[in-house]
Structure formats: C-alpha cells, structure tokens
Amino acid sequence: MKKLLETNNLSKTYTQTQGFFSRIKTSIHALDNVSFCINEGTTMAVVGESGSGKSTLAKSLVRLVQLDQGSVTFDGNDLLNLEGESLKSVRKDIQMIFQDPYASLNPRLNILQIMEEPLVIHNLYNADKRQKKIEDFIKRVGLKVSDLKKYPHQFSGGQRQRIGIARALILEPKLVICDEPVSALDVSVQAQILKLLKDLQKEFGLTYLFITHDLRIVRHVADDVMVMRYGKLVEQGKTDIIFKKPKNQYTKDLIQSIPGLISTRN
Template sequence: MTALLEAKNLSKEFVKTEGFFSRTRSSIQALDNISISIKKGITLAVVGESGSGKSTLAKSLIRLVEIDKGSIIFKDKNIRTINGEELKRTRKNIQMIFQDPYASLNPRMKIIKIMEEPLKIHDIGDSAMQYSKILSMIKRVGLVEGDLLKYPHQFSGGQRQRIGIARALILEPELVICDEPVSALDVSVQAQIVQLLKSLQKEFGLTYLFITHDLRIVRHIADEVIVMKDGKLIEQGKTDIIFSKPKTKYTKELLASIPGNLSKRK
C-alpha cells in the first residue's frame, strides 16, 4: 500500500525564555528525529502523555509549526519547500479538527459564514453551489438547515464539534488530522462523535491522523498506532499488536491505565 504522507527525521526544538527580565533560556526537543508514514484510507493514532509532542507533530505536517530538520512528502510533494498556489492546494487537501471547537469557531460568525469561508478562500463554486454543498454537509453531520443562521454559542459542545467536522470536510480533503477531537466532550457525546468520524471516513475515503490520550478510542478507531514520549517515537505497529504485545514498558503502563482493561488481567 502506498503512503499518502511520509515524514522523515522530523526535529523541532522550542526555546523558552523564562520570566520577563530573566536571561535564562531553556530549550525543549518537542520532536526528536521522528519518522512516520500514513497509508491512504487508514487511521493512524498518535498516543503519548501530555507534552510528548503529539500536537507539534500534527502542526508540523501542515506547517503551522516550521520544523528544524526533516522532510514531509504528501502525495509526492515536499511540503517543506512548496509555496504559493501549491501550498494552498496542499493545505486544502489536509484539514485539521481541533480539541476545542469553541475556540476554533469564530464567535461572531453565523454557521453559514463559518462554512462559506473555506469555500471562498479556495474559490469553489458560485454562491448557489456553495450553499447546496454547505447544506448537505451540515445535514450529514447531524444538524439542520435552520442551524446555519445561528452562532457557535447557541450549540452544545458535541454540536460544535459536528460543525468543526463539517467545516473541515467541506473542502473534501484526503487527510484529516484530528487533535484530541473528543477529549473536551462528555463521554456519551464522545462515542457519538467517534462514530460519526468513522462513518464519514468510510463514505469519503478519508485518511485520519488521530491524536488521543484515550486508548479505548484507539482500539475503536485506529488501524495503526504510534506511541510518543519526550518527542521520540518509541513504538509503532498495528493496533491489535500494540494492544496484545506492547514492547516497551511505557506502552504497557499506558495500556494498564485503561479502566477495565483486559490486558491487566493477563
């Protein structure tokens, strides 16, 4: 199977200056020589404790974070060196869904405007075509036409994430990066959103990079898993193999921390 995205030897160091007047500087290696490959049509989960570099990895793939070293090839294009129209086209093809849909939806914009914005930026269709695209997408994620005239604060957390998903998918991307898309939601709502993401993947043939610290969700949604720690990739493989035969102590500990996990009883 061919890789949709292939990232090699990614490194990123952040330098922090402590305090306002202080000259002490500390640096953190957020990505330490990481290589990943995402096959078309699969879900690759990224797990690891807070601060292990998961979001930095995600952001580096769409150049929201500029890496220090490494190469990122998406559909035979080197993401690090393209610019202008080519970068714009590639960004259309890789969309991101964030943890906090409220923070990522402009509170002053009605849903219709939020949904129109990406179509306008990429100059897709006339306004009648844009409206019909928006309407079918918003219905597909479980909302109704009347919701288009509301503002983000008029929705529940789960509904807001449905809007975030609709906005990401309106551009028909091939790769969708989900950074903790359900961790801010109630458990019952989490399951519904994960189900929605799964059915959308099937319908549109999407490829997911799915960041989560919840291994129960990994088991449910992921084909393959990578485990990160301190900016390093410490384990990778097919989901069932990682769950049944974890190699590192760290992964074993992550697995043991799942409530009611069967592997604990072995």
Template sequence: MSEVLLKVDNLKKYFPITGGVLGRKVGEVKAVDDVSFFVKKGETLGLVGESGCGKSTTGRVLMRLLEPTEGTVEFEGQDLTKLKAEEMRRMRKEIQMVFQDPFASLNPRHTVEKILEEPLIVHGVKDKEERKRRVREMLEVVGLNSYHAKRYPHQFSGGQRQRIGIARALMTKPKLIIADEPVSALDVSIQSQVLNLLEDLQKEFQLTYIFIAHDLGVVKHISDRVGVMYLGRLVEITEADKLYENPLHPYTKALLASIPIPDPDLQQEKELLKGDLPSPANPPLGCAFHTRCSACMEVCKTTRPELVEIEPGHFAACHLYNK
C-alpha cells in the same frame, strides 16, 4: 491500503528558551525530536501519549501551522516543508484539521453558514448559491439540519459544535484529516457518536486520518495502526491489535495497564508509571524513559535506542530487544 499518502522523516520541532534583558537564547524545548512514520491511504493512524509528549505539536507541524526545525513531510510525494506560504495555503485544501475545543476554534461572531463557507471562498468557489448548497449538504452529512446554518456557535452543544468543526474540515473535500483530541472535551455518551460519525465519513469520502489522543480506549476503537510518543519521540508503532495484545515498550505496557476495566472483582497486576514526565527542555540522556522505567539497564542511561522492527510490522525503541 498499500499506497503511502504521507511520509514523515526525522521531524523535529524545537522552541527556543530566551532569558535576560536582551532576550538571548538560553536553551530550547525539544517538543518533537526526530520522529518518523508513514500513513497509508484510507487508514487511521493513532498517535497517543501523555500530555506534553509532542503529539499535538506533531499534528500542527504537519499542517505547517508551526514551522519544523528539521525533517521532511511528504504528502503524495511532495515535500511540504519546502513549499512557499501561498503553495502551502493551496495544499491545505487536501489536508484539514479538526481541533480539540470546537468552541475555541469556531468564530463566535459568525454564523455556521459563514464558518462553513469560508474554506470554499479561500479556495476559489465564487458561486454564492453553490457555496450555500454545499453548506446545507455538509450539515446534513454530519447529522445537523440545514436551518442550523443561520445559528451561532454558542447556540449549540459541545457535540454539535464538534460536528460543525468536522463539517468545516470536510468542505474542501480533503484527502487527509488530522484530528487533534477531537472527542476529549465531550461527554462519554457523545464521544461514541462522534467517533462513529468519523468512521462513517471515512468510508463515505475515502478519508485518511491521523487521530491524536491520550485515551487509549478511544484510539483502539478507531485506529488501524497506533504510534506511541514519549517526550517528543516515537517509542513504538504497529497495528492496533498487536499493540494492545502484545505491547513491547515498557512505556506502552504502563499506559495500557492504566486503562480502567469495569469489573470490581478482577485483580490486575499493574505496572504503573513512577515519577513525573521529565522536562522537554532538559531531556534525560540515553533513553528518555529510563528515569521511570522498571526495566532500566546501564545502557539505557547513556545510549538512545533507535526505533527498529522487533517483529514483522512492529517497531519499538528499547534496549530490551537489542540482539
């Protein structure tokens, strides 16, 4: 667990806003704004936050499905941002992605066998029988039967389709899997089955996960460390137990307070979020959270706090902890 597999430094992804007849640039959406973190081999790093905070964009930039505006992404010491298209295509054998909507990410015109064979064909497995054997094996690994290979995506339930999506990601034997909201489109009863499957696969194949979600209960179940994002920035990151027991950033505290507790007699003092998420095209000056923060000070309105280590292994970007 001590070796760093992925290291992200000062990652930015800005989308241009164009206007007028000539389509000139009139602004930009700062979807990911100066994000830095690392992932150790064998661990699961959870990325959480409200919709629009930039967590899914971060996952896509790491895969180079979107090109970064600035920053570096080092995988096993190699900077992915400097790789040419063909080099990056080969690197994707080591880094795979599981998407939120399994129906949208699976080609409806292809059988499951063809969907799972495709990564092997792309990465040079020419023996047809070998490909079919590996497809059958992988289907059984994710809890499906080999006869499912001849069926089409629409013939499966949502949970089964997500298992197919996970199987596709595993076909190239990757080291890192980026899971983008992999259970949010599933029923609660099915979510736990898929989460347990992901944990079993991690042990069996020595996988490393970046698990992107908005449900803090799900993230707590699967993550070793958790990073909290707000408006394109990382505002807190630490071990999962520490985050849930002693959150430091006001935004994290508000998110945790919003988790429902199944006890009608329990009276909670909730620090609920006020107002709407500001536009990433026009983020507030200073701390991005100050417009909704009950602990806002004057310095928060003008100076952006840096992500610093407040306690051993516990980082937060908040002026409340400035010494």
C-alpha cells in the same frame, strides 16, 4: 495500499527564556527524529502523555510550526518546500479538527458564514454551488439546514464539534488531523462523534491522523498507532499488535493503566 503521508526525522526544539531578565534559556525537544508513514484510507493514532509533542507534530504538518529538520512527503509532494499555488492546493487537502470547537469557531459568524469561509478562501464554486455544498455537509454531520442561521453559542459541545467537522470536510480534504477531537465531550457524545468520523471516513475515503491520550479510543478507531514520549516515537505498529504485545515498557505501562482493561501479560 498507497502511502499518503511519509515523514522523515522530524525535529523541533523550542527555546524559551526564563526569569525576569531573560538570561536563562531552556530548550525543549518537542519532536526528536520522528519518522512514520500513513496509508490512504486508514487511521493512525498518536498517543502519549501531555507535553510529549503530539500537537507540535500536528501543527508541523499544517505548517503552523516551523520544523528544524526533517522532510514530509504528502501525496507525492515535498510538503515543507511547497510554495504558491501548489501550497494552497495542498493546504486544502490537509484539514484539522480541534479539541475545543468553541474556541475554533468564530462567535460572531453564523454557521453558514463559518462554513462558507474556507470555500471563499480557496475560491471554490459559485454562490449557488457553495450554498448547496454547505447544506449538503451540514446534513451529513447530523444537523439541519435551519441550523445554518444560528451562532456557535446556540449549540451543545457535541453539535459544535459536528460543525467543526463539517467545516473541515467541506473542502474535501485527503488527510484530516484530529487533535483530541472528543476529549472535551461527555462519554456518550464522544461515541456519537467517533461514529460520525468513522462513517465519514468510509464515505469519503478519508485518512486520519488521530491524536488522543485515551487508549480506549485508539482501540476503537485506529488501524495503526504510534506512541510518543518526550518528543520521541517510542513504539509504532498495528493497533491490535501493540495492544496484545507491546514491546516498549512505556507502552506497557500506558496499556496497564487503562481502567477496566484486562490486558494479557507476557
């Protein structure tokens, strides 16, 4: 299997000044020497409680967060040192889907404009082909061509997440980073969106980095899982092995805390 993404010793410290006169400085190790690798066409889940560094990790891969240290190889490229056209081309290959699709969809644009934007930014296709692509992708995520005229507020949460997915996938990326993509949705809608993501993965051979705090979802979607705590990777491995035989006490506690899950004690 081909490695799509490999990271080495990713570290990030945030420094914050506290207090009115800003004399007290605190630092938070949001990422502390995080190394992992994802194979093409697979799903890697990232789990860990709030503040463990999951979103910082995601943002560092799309270069929204500047790392202090570390290297990332993506599809054979040294991701953190790319510039110009090669950076632009890799940017197209790594897309993100966010937790709150409402916040990430511009309320003043209709769905057609929302989906056209990434194609315009990346200067892809002529107007005719763009229209065809947009119609194709809106249907692939289970919405209708007539929905393209509507605005984000006219859709339900689940439908908005479908739009977020369509917008990310229209660039035909290789890696899709999903940061808590279903945690704002009802359980029944969650299942539909997870199924859609799985179907699209099969169809396009997508690779997912799937961030969630919900271990039940991990069992459904992930081939591999990494467990983060205070910016450190405390355990990583194949999902079924981690669930059957967690080595780290923190992972054990996380698994034990899943409601309704009968875990095997060892």
